[in-house]
Amino acid sequence: MVTRVQLDISQCAPTPGVEPMARTKANEIASLLKAVADPTRLQILALINQGENSSACTCDLTGPLGLSQPTISHHMKKLTEVGLLSAERRGTWVHYSVNKELWGQIAELFE
Amino acid sequence: MVTRVQLDISQCAPTPGVEPMARTKANEIASLLKAVADPTRLQILALINQGENSSACTCDLTGPLGLSQPTISHHMKKLTEVGLLSAERRGTWVHYSVNKELWGQIAELFE
DNA sequence: GTAGTTTATAGATAACCATCTATGAATAGG
DNA sequence: CCTATTCATAGATGGTTATCTATAAACTAC
Numbered sequence: 001m002v003t004r005v006q007l008d009i010s011q012c013a014p015t016p017g018v019e020p021m022a023r024t025k026a027n028e029i030a031s032l033l034k035a036v037a038d039p040t041r042l043q044i045l046a047l048i049n050q051g052e053n054s055s056a057c058t059c060d061l062t063g064p065l066g067l068s069q070p071t072i073s074h075h076m077k078k079l080t081e082v083g084l085l086s087a088e089r090r091g092t093w094v095h096y097s098v099n100k101e102l103w104g105q106i107a108e109l110f111e
Numbered sequence: 112m113v114t115r116v117q118l119d120i121s122q123c124a125p126t127p128g129v130e131p132m133a134r135t136k137a138n139e140i141a142s143l144l145k146a147v148a149d150p151t152r153l154q155i156l157a158l159i160n161q162g163e164n165s166s167a168c169t170c171d172l173t174g175p176l177g178l179s180q181p182t183i184s185h186h187m188k189k190l191t192e193v194g195l196l197s198a199e200r201r202g203t204w205v206h207y208s209v210n211k212e213l214w215g216q217i218a219e220l221f222e
Numbered sequence: 223g224t225a226g227t228t229t230a231t232a233g234a235t236a237a238c239c240a241t242c243t244a245t246g247a248a249t250a251g252g
Numbered sequence: 253c254c255t256a257t258t259c260a261t262a263g264a265t266g267g268t269t270a271t272c273t274a275t276a277a278a279c280t281a282c
Contacts, residue, residue, distance in 0.1 A: 012170030012204070012228075020175045021157040026150035037144035039137035040240080046132040058259060059123030064131045071241055073260060092249050092258050093123070103221055110218035123258075151270080169229060182271055184230060189269095203228050203279050223282100230277070238269075247260070252253100 029109065035082040036106070040065065041075050045084070048098055055088075055097040140220065146193040147217070151176065152186050156195070159209055166199075166208040 035041065043065055048056045061072050076096055079085040084103065085096045146152065154176055159167045169183050176183065187207055190196040195214065196207045 012168065014171040014174050015162065018158065018161055018175065020154045023150060023154070026153045026157075029153055030148050030150040033144060033148035037141050037148040038240080039134060039141040042137045042140055043131045043134070046137075047129065050129055051126065057123065059257090060125040063125050064129065067240095068242065069259075070243085070261080074240075077260085089249090089259095094259065107218045107221035110214055110221075149270080170227090178270095179272065180229075181231080181273085185270075188230085200229095200278090205229065225282085226280085228277100228279080230275100232273105232275080234272085236269100236271090239267085240265105241267100242265085243263090245260100245262080247258100249258080250256085252255085 032082050032084075032102075032106065035078050035084060038075070038078075040067065040071075041079060044072070044075055044079070045098060048085075048096060055095045057093040057095055059093070143193050143195075143213075143217065146189050146195060149186070149189075151178065151182075152190060155183070155186055155190070156209060159196075159207060166206045168204040168206055170204070 036045070044061060047061060047064065048054060051060075058069060058072050058076060061067075062069050065072065076085060076087070080087055080096070082102075084099055086099055088095045088097070147156070155172060158172060158175065159165060162171075169180060169187060172178075172183050173180050187196060187198070191198055191207070193213075195210055197210055199206045199208070
């Protein structure tokens with residue numbers, strides 16, 4: 001007796017063998033993108049990239065962005081946590097600069 | 112009488128003339144990135160790009176992602192609203208495909 | 223028409239997040 | 253020591269969102 005493979009095209013049948021992106025990897029990428037997907041943080045990153053030496057301190061940003069110092073500090077922390085900003089203390093000031101390598105790796109996700 | 116510009120380097124003085132990215136533009140970009148900055152939607156986009164003809168319907172995704180149909184539908188709507196997915200109805204099914212141009216424009220934001 | 227299948231919507235809930243005010247910690251200069 | 257400046261943290265609040273169940277809408281086939 002010959003067994004036939006029944007192809008039921010009237011039912012929804014996802015392509016077999018197609019595995020979704022691993023959830024852990026998706027979570028990692030999403031965390032990175034979440035850090036950038038905020039209007040204020042986009043403005044912050046643009047402002048830092050705009051500066052002469054590509055760095056800025058918190059107090060440089062409160063004025064132009066019209067936000068309180070704790071709010072800016074909150075955003076700097078978010079960006080630092082994912083590695084997009086690196087912080088360096090020079091006396092009273094903390095200078096933040098953009099991690100260009102990670103910045104470029106985001107671009108590669110969409111190529 | 113000559114007026115001197117007083118340079119007080121002990122105070123925080125943001126570089127004059129440096130204007131932040133326009134808030135409206137920042138909001139637009141953030142909306143687009145927010146749509147992508149979700150682990151489930153990253154998996155959805157990867158699955159669609161993985162398919163043979165780069166398209167998929169909702170019912171193809173519920174199984175592999177382990178989520179309910181309304182949840183998938185919710186995510187498809189989010190992605191469609193920002194233009195990252197386009198929907199085409201063929202009979203009972205709705206086929207979604209990725210807008211490659213917009214996809215590439217995201218990459219350009221990080222170059 | 224009825225029945226089955228796929229997609230969309232409505233409503234609820236729990237979790238998350240951007241912002242504020244108030245306060246503390248760290249540093250520099252007297 | 254004290255004062256001033258910069259940055260970080262804690263707590264509160266209003267808004268957003270990812271998920272579910274239940275239900276409706278759209279389409280196909282009989």
